[in-house]
Amino acid sequence: MRIGQLAQLVGVETQTIRFYEQQGLLPPPDRQDNGYRVYTEKHGEGLAFIRRCRMLGLSLAEIHELQSYQDDPHQPCTAVNALLDDHISHVRSQITALQALEKQLVSLRASCNDDREVEACGVLAGISEGNMHQQ
Amino acid sequence: MRIGQLAQLVGVETQTIRFYEQQGLLPPPDRQDNGYRVYTEKHGEGLAFIRRCRMLGLSLAEIHELQSYQDDPHQPCTAVNALLDDHISHVRSQITALQALEKQLVSLRASCNDDREVEACGVLAGISEGNMHQQ
DNA sequence: TTAAAACTATAAAGCTACTATAAGGTCAAT
DNA sequence: ATTGACCTTATAGTAGCTTTATAGTTTTAA
Secondary structure (H helix, E strand, O other): OOHHHHHHHHOOOHHHHHHHHHOOOOOOOEEOOOOOEEOOHHHHHHHHHHHHHHHOOOOHHHHHHHHHHHOOOOOEOHHHHHHHHHHHHHHHHHHHHHHHHHHHHHHHHOOOOOOOEHHHOHHHHHHHHOOOOOO | OOHHHHHHHHOOOHHHHHHHHHOOOOOOOEEOOOOOEEOOHHHHHHHHHHHHHHHOOOOHHHHHHHHHHHOOOOOEOHHHHHHHHHHHHHHHHHHHHHHHHHHHHHHHHOOOOOOOEHHHOHHHHHHHHOOOOOO
16 A cells, blocks of 8 residues: 555545654555555554544654553553543643633623724723733 | 843743744834843833733734734724634634543543553553544 | 656645744943 | 853744655556
């Protein structure tokens, strides 16, 4: 399988595949005489794993860590679970922060309507006055 | 006022101030004979405005847009309100996406405990099997 | 058969919003 | 005279790709 076929199979761009290889997330495949990369089914699975981790919001570094666990399959999997727990709490704190932000934005928006001039805009005034309680 | 004082006043690093100037968000200040930047109160207000916008999650491009409205104070402020509305809906969709992600992560986490080997880890198996409904 | 289209390769730059580092000039105090 | 705190510019690094440039290869259509 050449890079274009693998890309289509998994639903990524060819450059992304080369990028993952360069980052050490995907093992370097064999090459044809012309230098073209030749991929196996294993590569397909590896790439799909990476993509699913990315969809879960894991960083490339975290994916790398998970791969290192996979390479040593007889350890206890506590580290895997811990990584996920950390990620979950990270996601939760993002949600909390965004909810607070939304509240702030909505109240700022409520301070203006569309019938004013920029000079009297409640939104701009609200930002400029800066009665913003951090975080 | 020199750059260090302004930085301390507003609570940013001096490099950040130079960066904003370079990006066209902060007007270039006068210079002393030795080349040091000299800031006025106006600069302080401008910088504070930028920082408050950043705390609200606005991008530098959006801030630039707001500044362009400020420069023309007798337009109606519909564009300002529209910018904020767009930003609010952006934040809301981020929240929704993160909540869906959290659910997915929590259910993945529930598929394993710490008493297994990596080989049998429910989390890794869950990612590899890839029963993930996109988005 | 040849020419265009489609694919592959590498290397380097661009994106966002800074942060950090390097190498050096200026100024006040000791 | 030198230490330390401040200022200057220029450049590189961060994350995770995407884009661009330049060039070689293979496939397809005329």
